[in-house]
Amino acid sequence: MQRGLLERLNYLQRLVGTALSFGFFGLGGMAIGLVFYPLIRLRHRGESERRRAARLLIHRVFALHLNFMRWMGVMDYRVSGLESLRASRGELIVANHPTLLDVVFLISQLPDADCIVRNGLWNNPFTRGPVRAAGYLLNDGSPALIERCAERLRSGASLVVFPEGTRTVRGATLNPLQRGAANIAARSGAPCRPVIIRCDPLTLTKHEKWYRIPPRRFFLSMEVRDAMPVASIVGASAGPAIAARRINAALQAYFMEELRVASPADRAGMGSGS
Amino acid sequence: MSIAGLESREAILATLKSVLHELFEIDTSRIKPESHLYTDLDIDSIDAADLVVRLRELTGKKVKPEDFRQVRTISDVIDVIEKLLAA
Numbered sequence: 001m002q003r004g005l006l007e008r009l010n011y012l013q014r015l016v017g018t019a020l021s022f023g024f025f026g027l028g029g030m031a032i033g034l035v036f037y038p039l040i041r042l043r044h045r046g047e048s049e050r051r052r053a054a055r056l057l058i059h060r061v062f063a064l065h066l067n068f069m070r071w072m073g074v075m076d077y078r079v080s081g082l083e084s085l086r087a088s089r090g091e092l093i094v095a096n097h098p099t100l101l102d103v104v105f106l107i108s109q110l111p112d113a114d115c116i117v118r119n120g121l122w123n124n125p126f127t128r129g130p131v132r133a134a135g136y137l138l139n140d141g142s143p144a145l146i147e148r149c150a151e152r153l154r155s156g157a158s159l160v161v162f163p164e165g166t167r168t169v170r171g172a173t174l175n176p177l178q179r180g181a182a183n184i185a186a187r188s189g190a191p192c193r194p195v196i197i198r199c200d201p202l203t204l205t206k207h208e209k210w211y212r213i214p215p216r217r218f219f220l221s222m223e224v225r226d227a228m229p230v231a232s233i234v235g236a237s238a239g240p241a242i243a244a245r246r247i248n249a250a251l252q253a254y255f256m257e258e259l260r261v262a263s264p265a266d267r268a269g270m271g272s273g274s
Numbered sequence: 275m276s277i278a279g280l281e282s283r284e285a286i287l288a289t290l291k292s293v294l295h296e297l298f299e300i301d302t303s304r305i306k307p308e309s310h311l312y313t314d315l316d317i318d319s320i321d322a323a324d325l326v327v328r329l330r331e332l333t334g335k336k337v338k339p340e341d342f343r344q345v346r347t348i349s350d351v352i353d354v355i356e357k358l359l360a361a
Contacts, residue, residue, distance in 0.1 A: 143323035
């Protein structure tokens with residue numbers, strides 16, 4: 001009986017924590033656009049300084065957001081290979097996309113990264129301020145986006161991409177990768193650094209309502225892997241479209257293989273055991 | 275005014291096959307007039323832009339991406355090329 005009560009209290013705490021997290025996310029997004037970014041604009045004159053300051057702010061707010069969720073007992077997280085992520089310059093950071101939190105999780109570890117955002121976030125009242133201030137790239141569906149991404153990479157910023165295009169379908173290991181990310185790699189020559197994201201128990205997947213919280217606190221992990229040199233995947237003579245196909249196949253095989261096996265922590269018996 | 279490899283629908287199809295193989299390594303036996311570019315041949319919008327550039331070189335005509343907006347199948351591509359050459 002006692003145990004049942006504690007469990008229900010824990011459930012309620014996590015439900016309230018989740019609700020507050022969603023609320024704060026929206027409010028934070030609004031506040032960045034309406035209050036903080038105007039302050040940044042007052043302090044910094046140049047376009048690139050403003051952009052860098054906005055990204056640093058978003059990075060800190062996302063870290064705060066994750067730590068709030070952890071403090072509320074909603075989730076816990078772990079990052080392995082953080083040093084190589086922090087040192088990353090001009091790389092394509094390629095991650096799988098199991099949950100809604102993946103972008104928050106990645107950016108919380110990256111103080112100055114580029115992102116590609118879809119139209120919805122570009123125009124959403126809660127997110128339009130921050131995504132525009134940070135100079136993220138809008139995916140307008142045009143092939144010109146590839147060249148804009150390649151330019152950013154050449155200028156030294158790393159770019160976060162989720163080649164699955166949308167969150168992983170529940171029950172699947174990985175969605176078939178769209179070739180956009182591989183095309184950016186093929187046409188920019190930037191190295192691809194894979195990041196494996198896992199969530200256990202799985203939650204906040206596509207079409208899942210926020211209040212459908214998992215039976216226990218979820219654990220989000222990120223494993224930053226060694227960068228894959230693109231040239232060695234492609235071979236010398238291939239044109240960019242063929243190079244993109246080969247890179248895409250290599251990424252697909254890599255992620256499938258890595259996601260099929262348990263994470264190192266699970267193998268060591270620290271995981272859920274489910 | 276005919277360009278080598280583009281004299282008839284059959285010739286255009288043959289040229290298109292070799293172009294698609296050269297650009298995207300698509301097996302030519304899979305390329306038929308009714309083949310759907312996106313679903314059957316796995317050509318995406320970025321590939322389509324590459325294809326437009328290649329067709330511009332081949333025809334020597336000002337091929338605009340808009341000309342391909344309605345294009346779904348290989349047969350549609352042949353229609354567009356025929357129309358361009360007749361213009």
